[in-house]
Amino acid sequence: MSRIIAPQSVTLVLPVYNEIENVGSLLSELYLADFSRFVKRVIYVDDDSPDGTSEHIKNTRFPLEVLCLHRIGRQGLGSAVVEGMLLADTEYVAVMDADGQHSPVDLVRMIQMLQETGANILIGSRFKDKVSQESHTGFRNGLSRFGNRISRFLLNQTLTDPLTGFFLMERKLFLEVARIIRPSGFKILFEILYSLRSRNLLIREMQISFRPRNAGESKLDSAVVLDFVGQVLSRMSNGVIPEKFPGFAIIGGSGVVIHFAVLYCLLFVYGQTFLASQGTAILVAIVWNYTLNNRLTFRRNRRHGAKWFRGLALFMMVCSAGALVNLGVAGMLNGSGLAWWVSGLAGILAGVGWNYSMSRFLVWKT
Secondary structure: OOOOOOOOOEEEEEEEOOOOOOHHHHHHHHHHOOHHHOEEEEEEEEOOOOOOHHHHHHOOOOOOOEEEEEOOOOOOHHHHHHHHHHHOOOOEEEEOOOOOOEOHHHHHHHHHHHHHHOOOEEEEEOOOOHHHHHHOOOHHHHHHHHHHHHHHHHHOOOOOOOOOOOEEEEHHHHHHHOOOOOOOOOOHHHHHHHHOOOOOOOEEEEEOOEOOOOOOOOOOOHHHHHHHHHHHHHHHOOOOOOOOHHHHHHHHHHHHHHHHHHHHHHHHHOOOOHHHHHHHHHHHHHHHHHHHHHHHHOHHHOOOOHHHHHHHHHHHHHHHHHHHHHHHHHHHHHHOOOOHHHHHHHHHHHHHHHHHHHHHHHHOOO
């Protein structure tokens, strides 16, 4: 069933971070694409960009009505989108990347398709057409396709790109789930669709062109991959597994590999004693884990300069206490008659849980 989208009935939300070079060109493209006949307001949500994105937006005149929400002390793509959507006061709200990779022409086409189909949610898909699927190659796109497969399983939907950052939807649907979605996740569309999965909604996809960035650097990196793994596992466990815990555990696993690599080299290559080799391996593994967690898992609260070293000292104390927790739990369970491997595994889990909880609240204070 078709519908009419009245003038000024769409709000466009653009989450940004260090996008000062892309603001003017994107708004000009939106104006030239005749988006102005649908849009009431463009809302930029800026996570305190050090390049001055917010001030640039506020001090520049544009052909469209533009509002900038400058967030200080709050970071994250998902929460930025949520806050921007909450500021909207129109019947529909659209979300797209602000780096030029999403085309304003496609946004207008999506509005037209929503009118024609009467869809509740219209998704701009990178992978709907077979030709487009074959043209999207490489590591990053492989990750996107893998993530989409997992998302389709969880959503029980035959969508080709539920992880896209380009979509258009009825604002009232977002408001229904705004209080239950988890904005800490990177892929906010996945969160919205997951929260609405029990509803009988008409969801449509449209093939979009995915362009190179106009300027700046891509935000899809190892940290984002860890974020999404945590987001999915947290959803699969119904919140029992904290979103940051899988990343913390994966880094911990890599620390085990580093530990044994250093231990082997010192023992068999450099001929050091076992105790000296083991002690050095422990120290290197702890520094490795701390550095990666500071860089990836807890990057929103990343420590720099002198605070980096104070954080390392705290992390060492946390891990030392975690070793005692591991030993205590394993010893208690083994003493009660449980098999050695069950006791050992329980000790490891208890130690990792301790390390994660204390690191979160003491080292990075999230």
